[in-house]
Amino acid sequence: MLQVYLVRHGETQWNAERRIQGHSDSPLTEKGEKQAWQVAERAKALGITHIIASDLGRTRRTAEIIAELCGCDITLDSRLRELDMGVLEKRNLETLTEEEEGWRRQLVNGTAGGRIPGGESMQELADRMHAALATTLELPLGSRPMIVSHGMALGCLVSTILGLPAYAERRLRLRNCSISRIDYQDSAWLASGWVVETAGDVSHLDAPALDELQR
Numbered sequence: 001m002l003q004v005y006l007v008r009h010g011e012t013q014w015n016a017e018r019r020i021q022g023h024s025d026s027p028l029t030e031k032g033e034k035q036a037w038q039v040a041e042r043a044k045a046l047g048i049t050h051i052i053a054s055d056l057g058r059t060r061r062t063a064e065i066i067a068e069l070c071g072c073d074i075t076l077d078s079r080l081r082e083l084d085m086g087v088l089e090k091r092n093l094e095t096l097t098e099e100e101e102g103w104r105r106q107l108v109n110g111t112a113g114g115r116i117p118g119g120e121s122m123q124e125l126a127d128r129m130h131a132a133l134a135t136t137l138e139l140p141l142g143s144r145p146m147i148v149s150h151g152m153a154l155g156c157l158v159s160t161i162l163g164l165p166a167y168a169e170r171r172l173r174l175r176n177c178s179i180s181r182i183d184y185q186d187s188a189w190l191a192s193g194w195v196v197e198t199a200g201d202v203s204h205l206d207a208p209a210l211d212e213l214q215r
């Protein structure tokens with residue numbers, strides 16, 4: 001059985017400001033750096049052997065911190081990037097026009113082919129996440145990889161492994177530096193292939209005040 005750990009990057013400046021990132025980027029905040037060191041401690045205890053990360057700055061920085069404690073290399077894979085948010089990237093959620101909010105809502109409310117103009121659909125995101133995940137099956141027997149990616153990207157992956165549509169990810173809150181685990185297995189009791197063991201574990205992080213918690 002192969003266990004793969006999924007980590008969303010540490011809190012960024014634009015997460016804190018509620019600005020849409022997508023393929024755009026902003027640096028980790030001081031809190032995000034601390035979260036990354038905390039998830040790195042957990043990764044070391046888990047015996048992570050490989051790190052595969054989205055090539056955006058926020059995920060690379062988180063991966064670098066994890067790699068430093070785990071003593072392993074980082075493989076960058078652009079297929080692990082966040083959903084391309086098209087023309088709404090860099091925009092603050094509170095400043096969207098009614099039309100722009102309508103584009104965003106069609107993603108949130110799960111219109112199958114919904115996309116923000118110039119951006120990706122949730123299904124296109126899920127397809128590239130599965131293609132990136134498949135590379136873990138080629139690692140040497142006994143490997144324990146950790147994927148460092150993004151909230152919507154990881155949510156799409158978990159949702160589709162559960163047999164839900166990609167847009168179901170909007171009902172799964174994956175906080176900064178949360179850990180999820182998926183297993184590739186052939187149990188007599190479960191469906192063969194990928195199964196979700198845990199999703200959104202934050203027990204390794206400082207308990208944030210409830211009003212600080214945001215996606």
Ligand SMILES: O=C(O)[C@H](O)COP(=O)(O)O
Pocket residue numbers: 008009015019020021022023082083085149150151152215
């Ligand atoms: O702002 C975004 O693009 C997403 O909602 C969150 O993306 P992140 O997981 O890369 O912060």
